[in-house]
Amino acid sequence: MPASRPRWTRLHWMRGRVEETENGGRTLEWIGCDDAGAPIARVVRVQGPLFSGWRCYRAVALDSDARIVELRPPPPEGAGWLACVGGQVVGRAAQPLAAVRTAEAALTQG
């Protein structure tokens, strides 16, 4: 008999910050809450390049306080979303749903 696998941690995901664009809004983050409604994980869209004054930031993302932070080194191409748990980046994915699974997997393993 294989050892019983830990129960998969499912969070309740809701839309976080949204950026206004020409054709409606674009979601920049999804927030994962536990059963008590406390936010414990996030997936955030990697944006960039961002030009500010004379500097160019190749990849940036919103932190949990909605400040723009630079990602260094920039994530590889095709990694459009970061999975974060408790302020730590636990993985990357091309699509938000896959990033959601990455975050939940990190919580499942504890």
Next chain:
Amino acid sequence: MTEYSLDKIRNIGITAHIDAGKTTTTERILFYTGMSHRIGEVHDGNTTTDYMDQERERGITITSAAVTCEWKDTRINIIDTPGHIDFNIEVNRSLRVLDGAVFIIEGVAGVQPQSETNWRLADRYNVPRIIFINKLDRTGADFYRAFATLKEKLDIVALPLQLPIGIEDQFVGVIDLVEMKAIVWEGGELGAKFHDEPIPEAMLEQAKEYRQTLLDTALSVDDAAMEEYFDKGDVAVETLKRCIKAGAISGAFRPVLCGTAFKNKGVQPLLDAVIDYLPSPVDVPGISVAAEEGEDETLDRRRIKADVKAPFAGLAFKIINDKYGTLTFVRVYAGTLKSSETVMNTTKGHRERIGRMFQMHADKRVEIKEVHAGDIAAFVGLKDTGTGDTLADASDPVVLERMAFPVPVIDISVEPKTKESVEKMTLGLQKLAGEDPSLRLRTDQETGQTILSGMGELHLEIIIDRLKREYGVEANIGAPQVAYRETISRPHTEIYTHKKQTGGSGQFAEVKIVFEPLERNAGIVFENKVVGGSVPREYIPAVEKGIRVQAETGVLAGFPTVDFKYTLVDGKYHDVDSSALAFEIAAKACFRDGMKKASPIILEPIMDVEVTTPQDHVGDVVGDLNRRRGMIQNQDSSGSTIIVRAHIPLKEMFGYISDLRSMTKGRASFTMQFHHYDPVPRNIADEIMSKSA
């Protein structure tokens, strides 16, 4: 279809490289949509969209036929397009008027260089696409490998909506990842029954994995769908389809289906996908109006939205002459038009009365009384409307964005086998050139020969063949030659006096003309600066005609002279002896003498060549390109394949395909298209002139 509703129309094209199975797929579609009750096989030479005789013999598609059929209450107008590069014009003009396309690749070879070319063409017009991996029944077919080439070669997010069950002769059906079921065909014959079943146990895990990828990718285009997923742990089929359609239209990803057209598997789900995922005329932004003279082409311009109640606007995209007369195919963008109404040809600025209107169902035509926004119909009875012209209501006389036509770069001389058929031949060729903007016709002033210019040898060969079949003229042709041009490189003023006194009345005319070079592609420009009637006004058109005709035959080697301006500044006439003919003769002679003194040069077509070669041969390929006077533009690698781009004179490309094959043991391939005209180097100019002398 009784009720007319815009969202129940699809205007689609089927595009791919040569021999991928476009015609076969179209045939199957026509069969399954019930419009065509017999099935044609390409190799039996009786398919419906390949309606010209030569297509049936050669088994390739030359003209695109627009065919109408119906599937699940939706009207589908299909344009089957040719794969061979010589007929690029057909692909171009089809893409222009379509709202979506089915892009076919082969299950054995995957994406090939020519598929790439056609893919980029569709990119240029932002055409939403679904991909069909065909020929899975063939030995050596591999869905996953073919699928991988989509990302490798085209650099796209390809998204499978199906997986094959079995492969080669064991290929029996597909797993539908949207509805998570298997679709199995009960045989390979035409009209074979099919049914749904549960996904085979052995493939369940893999199917789940692929469905997760499908959800990950598709739902990311729609936040409401993401929320539905978080709520329920899955989404409704309708939601998923909505997301796939949105992504397919925006190009965020490209849905992929599979099957074998030949063995009749996968065609019905492909039709479902056309309806579910390709846009209707209201799902796309609408066609832009043409840029005004001098306006920045890159700026956003007014778009004509699909609206049945708006003033009529349509684009003539194809002309076919057959035994019933001239058929003009029009894509209607706005409004409603009834037969016998009158519209403006806004491109040319005259009125056109619409005679009868038809919709083409393969070989059969169905007369219709009115046509609406979003649809395609063939008009009969238009007097002077060419490919690319706009037809519009006089109350809103818009001109729609024009099509770009390729430059014909290969010349052949044509001569009827019997003297009596000269006129018939000219008439036939004029008609054929009227149908095909990539074909040009001229007469060499010195030799009197008729010269045809086209896109390539195959293109011209087919034209000669059509001349024989459709116009009953047998012709001898010369060897294919590069379509050189001539121009001048400095200004010169020439005076010519034409004077002849033979017996009774004489001939007299004198012209003074300034010839000046213009930039490339400027064409021929005329200005009249005569003052005080030294050349009477009625003779000016004769001067223009003389130059225009003579310019067809350049002074160096007899090629058309282009990109120059001529200004008539002065002249003399005689009350009795001057005539239009005398001025025409004087203008011709003035051109011949004047051009020689204006430093004439020969221009040659330079091609944009793309060679795809395995890494190990890249040195040989590049060295060889250099020897062919090539200018290497860049070099890209994708995996172990290298793509070399270069500008090379067309002259050096004759016979390239066989040299390339032997150099790379058949592993490299290339495509080319016209890029620009450049002056030829001295030694080559001498060679060309001595040949023409």
